[in-house]
Amino acid sequence: MSRFFSNKYNNLKPYTPEEQIQQKKTIVLNTNESPYPASSFVYRSIDQFEVDNLRKYSDPDANKLVKAIAENFGVNENQVAVGNGSDEILAFSFMAFQNQDKRFYFPKVSYELYSVYSDVFGVNKIEIPLAEDLSINPEDYFNLDGTIVIANPNTPTGIALTAAEVEEIVRTNRDNLVIIDEAYVDFGAESCVPLVEKFDNLLVIQTFSKSRNLAGARVGFAIGNSDIIADLNRIKFSFNPYNINRLSIIAGTAAMKDKDYFKKCVNEIKKTRERFRKEMEALGFSVFNSKANFVFVRNDALNGKEYCNALRDKNILVRHFDKPEIVDYVRVTIGMPDQMEAFVKVTKDILGIEEPSEH
Secondary structure, eight states: OOTTSOGGGTTOOOOOOOOOOOOTTOEEOSSOOOSSOOOHHHHHHOOHHHHHGGGSOOOTTOHHHHHHHHHHHTOOGGGEEEESHHHHHHHHHHHHOOOTTOEEEEESSSOTHHHHHHHHTTOEEEEEOOOTTSOOOGGGGTTOSSEEEEESSOTTTOOOOOHHHHHHHHHTTTTSOEEEEOTTGGGTSOOOGGGGGTOTTEEEEEESSSTTSOGGGOOEEEEEOHHHHHHHHHHHHHHOTTOSOHHHHHHHHHHHHOHHHHHHHHHHHHHHHHHHHHHHHHTTOEEOOOOSSEEEEEOTTSOHHHHHHHHHHTTEEOEEOOOGGGTTOEEEEOOOHHHHHHHHHHHHHHHTOOOOOOO
């Protein structure tokens, strides 16, 4: 680091994005992106006229995008905030919603950026261990004294709380903001968006990166009480008023309107996930009941790092974590059916399981 770098960040450990190899032969199952292309609505919405307009600043209020999201979820436009991916909205939240003691509570095993943002924004982070089965115990979050952040479904396990369990957390923390990060909710979990009408201390954050096939567009959004949304926008306009570019506003608006394609892609991923889960269990793997577009797996015959490296040697990328609680597992993004078939075949080879000969 340079001599100009602030010493308050000396111990900062930045988030490390998943490895990406731009080779056609590599099967990339470590980034939790969608394997499907964007909606045809998106392709039709971006033309030469819109490209020419890139010389102009984007709409700082992203009105068309906000309106499309509000209409889709049946909320008012002043209940919606948008950001450069859900990560930016999470960052704004860590900035905006620090109470006097600056306490933020979140699971010890969860999305790594919660811990990073705590360090960046000077938050007193309190990481709550998962239960023995790696699920989140709702009672651990009752009656706390700070902001609460929970990924639901959680990552990297894919395990989800029910909406009723989340509601109890929100109900027992009326003086605290509860942030539910629903990046993966569309793949089988219950969304808590309907609860924002009942509770003024709930903020729900979602993204276009997973179920709406726009990871590269960097579009996220939050739904909550209008006062909370105003707080987020106050931070946004103090930081970067033009935080979403013109083409991403157009793409996000179009993707949100194509409900049929959204459902089709989600259903295909869910079907592929369940078929893959059964095949992996048949090979002796323990597989969590994931409600996300990935699965979390382990096999007693392999440790997690060895399995990850063995797959990489076969041009398949998955995610391994060094945290002691989950060191034996790998996270596998659900790709196209043929990719998952190739994954199973390579895994059999790694385990020394011979394919039956064809006669």
